[in-house]
Amino acid sequence: MHILDELAKRDLIQQTTDDEGLRKHLDENVVTLYCGFDPTADSLHIGHLLPVLMLKRFQKAGHRPIALIGGGTGMIGDPSGRSTERSLNSPEVVKGFSDKIKEQLAGLLNFDQGENSAVARNNHEWLSTMTIIEFLRDIGKHFSINYMLAKDSVESRLENGISFTEFSYMMLQSIDFLNLYEKENCTLQIGGSDQWGNITAGMELIRRKQFEKEEEEAEVFGLTVPLITKSDGTKFGKTAGGAVWLDPEKTTPYEFYQFWINTDDRDVLRFTKYFTFIDFEEITALEKELEEAPEKRVPHKRLAEEMTRMVHGEEALQQAQKITEALFSGDLASLNAEEIEQGFKDVPSVVINNKEIGLIDLLVEAGISSSKRQAREDIKNGAIYINGVRNQELTHQLTETNRIEDKFTIIRRGKKKYFLIRF
Known part of the structure; x- marks a missing residue:
């Protein structure tokens, strides 16, 4: 052609x-x-x-x-x-x-x-x-x-x-x-x-x-x-955190991958035509996937895969996919320290100097629970997860076994509220 x-x-x-x-x-x-x-x-x-x-x-x-x-x-x-x-x-x-x-x-x-x-x-x-x-x-x-x-x-x-x-x-x-x-x-x-x-x-x-x-x-x-516009009226290339940069130090490969995978359904095929070298036969197949099973987000994953590989390379793509899968499945212990830095870059974090600390004290000190009484309720109600695993033990002590590469512990409260503990 x-x-x-x-x-x-x-x-x-x-x-x-x-x-x-x-x-x-x-x-x-x-x-x-x-x-x-x-x-x-x-x-x-x-x-x-x-x-x-x-x-x-x-x-x-x-x-x-x-x-x-x-x-x-x-x-x-x-x-x-x-x-x-x-x-x-x-x-x-x-x-x-x-x-x-x-x-x-x-x-x-x-x-x-x-x-x-x-x-x-x-x-x-x-x-x-x-x-x-x-x-x-x-x-x-x-x-x-x-x-x-x-x-x-x-x-x-x-x-x-x-x-x-x-x-x-x-x-x-x-x-x-x-x-x-x-x-x-x-x-x-x-x-x-x-x-x-x-x-x-x-x-x-x-x-x-x-x-x-x-x-x-x-x-x-x-x-x-053409200058690119998004169907929802927001500016292309902007997120809540600002511009999406090509420098991995400014926008991590995981954030870059997430930008593309979160593309609006109305834009995903258009952006695939604009930004990738995927042939038209496959684009037609992706359009069919979007029509028949939009919940699977096949075109979005394909777009994110192509763009992350092109800009950051195969290894960075695999790392971004691993972080994405770990967050989806809750298997956070499978992540290494570098992957945690990427995946939890924008979540609230706190530095804890104690090598061992009780879970209740940690929840209060990190601002995850408003008081010790609230911390006890959160733990008993099953709202607290340590590295993706629910913990309902009021006397639990966080030790090196709860730290990933002796640096991080990820606490989740409820379904979506993550907190990064740095030791």
């Missing part, structure tokens, strides 16, 4: 500048394309995954992707899709963010695949050496104020105000496309639909530069993917 047909079937094309021209261009060439990622944090989040995976899809189709890290543009701030201006980070912070993002991109794209190996570039390399005179004379003269004001990313900000710093972002991103076109023969830029104005501005700059040099007009193209 042609790459454009597959993208269309997966509903991954929002806009293209010239569909037929791009199709012909892809048929006749190994096309170099790029997508930019500004380092606004020390990790990418799942909102970045769709454009990254678009690069990967083009690479699998035989084309050459460039992952452009915005070490220069990241010091300015993109006004697209924002109602207020970003806070500016220091050069040292931006460089640190850039280095970490480069490592993450290397884990998602194939940087060792011969002719169409992916490459990473950083626009700080060319933007930081350009003088203000060069910027105004060589770039600024090709952009009319009226042209820039008409772009959505600028127009939407006029009411609340936009600084010249952010106003100039469009020109900086245009320089990226021009530079990659001239030095890497990059002829296609992709991005989210909020980047349409920046992409077309870059194409216009390339054409104006070609006209200025009296060269033949360049064949360059733009393609955007």
Whole structure:
């Protein structure tokens, strides 16, 4: 199947500048394309995954992707899709963010695949050496104020105000496309639909530069993917704990797995088409599973499995599945300390210094029961579980036999209230 047909079937094309021209261009060439990622944090989040995976899809189709890290543009701030201006980070912070993002991109794209190996570039390399005179004379003269004001990313900000710093972002991103076109023969830029104005501005700059040099007009193209929305109206990629990051230190593989497995039934097949490389035959089978046995959540598990394996690897996937199964079955003693750290990251926890402590005293000290009288009632009523096992012994002493790897004990009160005891 042609790459454009597959993208269309997966509903991954929002806009293209010239569909037929791009199709012909892809048929006749190994096309170099790029997508930019500004380092606004020390990790990418799942909102970045769709454009990254678009690069990967083009690479699998035989084309050459460039992952452009915005070490220069990241010091300015993109006004697209924002109602207020970003806070500016220091050069040292931006460089640190850039280095970490480069490592993450290397884990998602194939940087060792011969002719169409992916490459990473950083626009700080060319933007930081350009003088203000060069910027105004060589770039600024090709952009009319009226042209820039008409772009959505600028127009939407006029009411609340936009600084010249952010106003100039469009020109900086245009320089990226021009530079990659001239030095890497990059002829296609992709991005989210909020980047349409920046992409077309870059194409216009390339054409104006070609006209200025009296060269033949360049064949360059733009393609955007839709911005993802959830059927329940909440923002994609956000949870009660904040953004879902690709860095396992910020969002554990278990949390990452749980994000996908908890996808709304109305979204699960759409997200499977967007984010995975599962073929359409299997997607059809998953759709049937959802219709016939929604309670089994087969598509949700498949989506979570594919995404966790892709981002964190097979071992992390198996660990996330093990934690999930242990929590479902109540067999918490089967977990090791690392798995407990992941699975109980957000539950209330307390540090206990005593090597041995009575269960009643523990329940009160940890705030699990409000008083010793309440603790006794909870134990007698069978509401207290130690590492998944119900305990109704009022005189029970917690010793090393109740500690997992001599570090943790998990107390459950009732059906769902977990508490992590750290020794």
